[in-house]
Amino acid sequence: MIRIAVDLMGGDHGPEVVVPGVGKALERHPDIRFTLFGLETECRGVLDKHPALREASTFVPCEVAVSMDDKPSQALRHGRYRSSMWRSIEAVKTGDADVCVSAGNTGALMAMSRFCLRTMANIDRPAIAAIWPTMRGESIVLDVGATVGADAQQLIDFTMMGAAMARALFEIEKPTIGLLNIGVEEIKGQEEVKEAGRLIREAAMPSFDYFGFVEGDDIGKGTVDVVVTEGFSGNIALKTAEGTARQIGSYLRAAMSRTLMARIGYLFAKGAFDLLREKMDPGKVNGGVFLGLNGIVIKSHGGADAEGFAAAVDVGYDMARNGLKAKIEHDLKLYHNRRAAFAVPVGDTSSS
Amino acid sequence: MIRIAVDLMGGDHGPEVVVPGVGKALERHPDIRFTLFGLETECRGVLDKHPALREASTFVPCEVAVSMDDKPSQALRHGRYRSSMWRSIEAVKTGDADVCVSAGNTGALMAMSRFCLRTMANIDRPAIAAIWPTMRGESIVLDVGATVGADAQQLIDFTMMGAAMARALFEIEKPTIGLLNIGVEEIKGQEEVKEAGRLIREAAMPSFDYFGFVEGDDIGKGTVDVVVTEGFSGNIALKTAEGTARQIGSYLRAAMSRTLMARIGYLFAKGAFDLLREKMDPGKVNGGVFLGLNGIVIKSHGGADAEGFAAAVDVGYDMARNGLKAKIEHDLKLYHNRRAAFAVPVGDTSSS
Incomplete structure (x- = not known):
């Protein structure tokens, strides 16, 4: 079993695209257990439309979403410890997940990953x-x-x-x-x-x-x-x-x-x-x-569609499995x- | 009138491609006067097939051709003062040409151009x-x-x-x-x-x-x-x-x-x-x-065909005219x- 933490709030379209993407990846790899991080209000409705995924995952409601144009320092200031991005990275640090996937903005994701996981x-x-x-x-x-x-x-x-x-x-x-x-x-x-x-x-x-x-x-x-x-x-x-x-x-x-x-x-x-x-x-x-970090973080393209996000999850799956x-x-x-x-x-x- | 010095020996195919290329450029810009530099043995025959170009140009026989894989230092050592590449650049320095065009190797052409023309x-x-x-x-x-x-x-x-x-x-x-x-x-x-x-x-x-x-x-x-x-x-x-x-x-x-x-x-x-x-x-x-040199040098792609070389001459023409x-x-x-x-x-x- 591979455990993958997903930041549902990243990308240009957020959970509307990320959730179906995770669903597609699950169809291809039924041995993944997902932990999904996001704002309750924006994620619950979409998740309810994907019962198989809801079944194979744990949803963790978070207080904050990092926006696509947050600067790294802003993201760290208001998103550390409590954003969906931070918490999905943290799941890798604590050993609750083998890999983390986010379509959030690259600068913020890298800054948080460095801060949370540290370099090897x-x-x-x-x-x-x-x-x-x-x-x-x-x-x-x-x-x-x-x-x-x-x-x-x-x-x-x-x-x-x-x-x-x-x-x-x-x-x-x-x-x-x-x-x-x-x-x-x-x-x-x-x-x-x-x-x-x-x-x-x-x-x-x-x-x-x-x-x-x-x-x-x-x-x-x-x-x-x-x-x-x-x-x-x-x-x-x-x-x-x-x-x-x-x-x-x-x-x-x-x-x-x-x-x-x-x-x-x-x-x-x-x-x-x-x-x-x-x-x-x-x-x-x-x-x-x-x-080069103490944990694997996968960055999906912000403009990716559900199929694209699923491809990023696939990469994370291969990295963890191998x-x-x-x-x-x-x-x-x-x-x-x-x-x-x-x-x-x-x-x-x-x-x- | 625009005066253009051409190194006939450059490029993957030498005068066989460069000469027809120069001929095409002349058809488009009849106000160019060319000075052509090359090895007599390799150029005369090709030039004879282009009477209009022969008419509008002066051919200057040279002793040496820089090869496409000469290193810059080698090219300078055996080609300075006497290669077709050097002499076409020198024509710009002495004021006999407004611009020089060569399909010779980039490293050698740049080394010779710097040495001959110096930076502005x-x-x-x-x-x-x-x-x-x-x-x-x-x-x-x-x-x-x-x-x-x-x-x-x-x-x-x-x-x-x-x-x-x-x-x-x-x-x-x-x-x-x-x-x-x-x-x-x-x-x-x-x-x-x-x-x-x-x-x-x-x-x-x-x-x-x-x-x-x-x-x-x-x-x-x-x-x-x-x-x-x-x-x-x-x-x-x-x-x-x-x-x-x-x-x-x-x-x-x-x-x-x-x-x-x-x-x-x-x-x-x-x-x-x-x-x-x-x-x-x-x-x-x-x-x-x-x-950035005291004179304009145009480098044509080594693999260019006659039309490609003519395009490089066109660029030189525009640069000089403007x-x-x-x-x-x-x-x-x-x-x-x-x-x-x-x-x-x-x-x-x-x-x-």
Whole structure:
């Protein structure tokens, strides 16, 4: 049995979308026990429409809902200890849940998660990992915006965490990992990225294959299972890809309605277009995973529909079932033992 | 008359593609006088097939061609003073050409351009500006990879240069400018980006409208005419968008050939698909502009076909005809006068 805590109040549509989403996830995974947190007035009516879910869950009424445009500091001030967001995270901390899922605003959810769960031993800063559809399937990209900038050690931490997540999510033994960089020319690249690459290669970890540097276009190609970068460039890559997909979608719609011939063609090819739309639908691959905290928190896209929210719950289910947290802890320990064996402190490149 | 120096040896296909490309550009702009640089053995034969171009141009035989995988240091070592790349840049320095166009490798072209032309007064570092197709037309994005990282003053320089380029390229009086950032939440964003934004707003330049921060998805939306960022994230955004476009293109091809109905639909809608392909064709919008040097250098995509190379020549033509360099110099001078009037040194935020 997997126990999942859900913040019903998050997202652009709140319980109206989150509750049916949780219901869909339950149909796929009848072994989930949900604890649902939300404002009584807004949730009871919707829950009553989903008797199977009501049966498989406990509803915990809360006093406060964090709004989608609350700043992190505001959310902490008025929502700590008593908001549905806080309490669903807290359920992970107390051990009452294996994972927490919220469609609430990212800044507030990250601030509360850090405050409540704290970062893991040996981890300075958490990361947000996105699941990215590629030409070869799916890849993991992190950090997509938890923190700006990262030194070599933090990039190495992200690498360990991303590799553990890939093993839990894709159920592969040895995922491939690339560090995002800009070309392979000698004058190019960030120093931190270069140093991280050197140290990762040296450590020769058994839990993943280090591929080397990858560039922006390698993400969509699916060149590696995990792409590691700091939060500024990762967030820009993610948002830019979303923007490009929407842009091409709008070109396509315009092209298919411009002439009579095109409209006829569209009717014939409608099945193909529907498949394509489904493939390009960000809701299908939904769920940012907060890594590096003492507990797993899944962030669903705020604009996701019920199917999208269910996809985020699916991710949380896989992470919990496959022991993501234990995998990360195991890899971090192994890495630090190996580093100690090399006895070259991180940041000291004088010996190279 | 506009005088353009062309390195015939650059690109994946060399003179076989560059020469016809230059020929196409000449048909569109009969007022260009070309000076063409290349290896005699490889260029004469191709040039003889383009008599109109031969008529409107001077061919200068060179001893060396920089190869597409020469590192910048190698290119400088064996190609300085005598390669077709160097000599076409040098023609701009000596005043024999208004602009130089090359499809040679970016690292070598930038290294040689910096070495030969030097950066403009008051400019620390050059930038590469890309022309980005958007839902509203085209935008300029810079820097897309000349240098990694940028402090507030460098971001401000990029802003001035990008605004001048937008006025020259789009022929609009007051382009809108945005600084690329990751969300507007208080904990987010780079300090340099925030400081640059504050200083740009304070300067209230008459030559552009400062919009504020934009995110990755705003690029494809065309929210602003010019998007300013440092070279690492700019390069990653550009490559990620290219990768996403290719990815969706491949989904589309697969979807349209999967069933008989889809294939019939494709035949009906073929005209629409051709238009779409043209719209998504990177060759249609080709030409990275090196900004911040004492002379204009245009980098054509190495894989561009003749039409793509002609598009890069078009960009060079517009830049020269509309006095890009003078516009940048004018704006930089105005900005520094205004800053002097404020008398707050850049980097000193104690007064804010």
